[in-house]
Amino acid sequence: MSDKPVVTRFAPSPTGALHIGGARTALFNWLYARGRGGKFVLRIEDTDKARSTDENTQAILDGLTWLGLDWDGEPVSQASRADRHVDVAQQMLADGTAFKCFATQEEIEAFREDARANKTSTLYRSPWRDVAEADHPDLPFAVRVKAPRDGSTTLHDEVQGDVTWSNDQLDDMIILRSDGTPVYMLAVVVDDHDMGVTHVIRGDDHLANAFRQNMIYDAMGWDKPVLAHIPLIFGPDGKKLSKRHGATGAAEYQAMGYPAAGMRNYLARLGWSHGDDEFFSDAQAQEWFGLSGIGKSPSRFDFKKLENICGQHNAVTDDAALLHEIQAFLAATDATPLNQQQSDGLLAAMPSLKERAKTFPELLEKAHFVLTSRPIVPDEKAAKSLDDVHKGILRELTPQLQNATWTRDDLEGVVSSVAAANETKLGKLAGPLRAVLAGRAVSPSVFDMMLVLGKDETVARLQDATG
């Protein structure tokens, strides 16, 4: 179990989009496998026909792709493996580790209601557990495992430590419904086994299930995977993450314009740590990630920290790569795509843009000067700084710029001297200049903009505004 190549898996059920918690679970599995030269596989748990849709499956795949989590091989459909699951159940029946239960759902429900009313255990004990085959009626039946009744079971979990359950808390859970279809609990075990999964890293809402699933491993005599049940993610208020907090789905974070690298870093750091390291690359995360670094307590989602991390990643991301990400962001949000000129401009402005934006919308807003075209129409805030006095100064500046060599130093010199000649400061002139060049009160440095725009465009914009 230790020297086998690592195989981890992510097994979402397509009953909804990719939840941010699921995204982190996938990330942990991916990090663990990739850091060890192992495989990371996908299994779609679509056995609930009523709630599973192809759209959801696609949304989950898209979400993982956006996050940059690549998987090995084709995603496995759990539903397509039903025959195999049934075979295993038959095997257990033959081995005597499972039995046929002829109790009807009404009977069981009645029992539970009674139990609840009397405040006794709602664990159903089927009367059919030890009934001989010869005495079985000719009726539909469900197949149940024979759970151990005495003693206790201790499971080692890499995150939770040793967890012990008294066996009388285990029920003879159903593995095959009375219509002959396999149940999730059986399918998971069979699939994990058949797919060679060595490490099961999943949300700790599955911890109790681990004990149930353990019964099937025991019944079949299969090797058990290493378990790691990770704590859940809550909203900023400590309550379950919900719409109220802004976003539960990975796609929503994509739509808000967070860069995938920042998401990976933030999510990895949520519930897992490697000393004081906060900001790291994928390569570092893969190298450092391990089960022992995962904490046991649930963590809250903090948008401020996410933004900070995203800002740091933007700053170090390659210009062209960022441009591609932004184009993908625009496409994903159904925004109008950039034309060639805008793409070129954005790329040229990227060095000064990427250091000041945490999200793509923010970056795009600051890139307005290069995405728009003449005549520049200043927005309300920008217009305020453009009074007649400053227009006059800018008019004076224009011819001087025409004679300037287009370097940062020279531009700074020209603007400063014009400012000085008018008994004002560069700081006072920057606002109006920004308004003229960008039409916005917020933008990169005026000199950076001039450099990106070039002399002709810069002068033209000045003439437009002061002419």
Add this chain to the structure above:
RNA sequence: GGUCCCUUCGUCUAUCGGUUAGGACGCCAGGUUUUCAACCUGGAAAGACGAGUUCGAUUCUCGUAGGGACUGCCA
């Protein structure tokens, strides 16, 4: 109700019996500054509570409180 799990600054966390309990985000003050972002300096800010073990507990044990998960012929 039952079973299991969790509890260090507001948040994410470090600490693996001995620390002035460290870092990061955020916040506050000051600086820099051309708006935004960034940056620099400083600051406030934590071991849920109560016992026990120990020379010594944030760290180990138990209890209490609070929170969470599970308790389906759902996944």
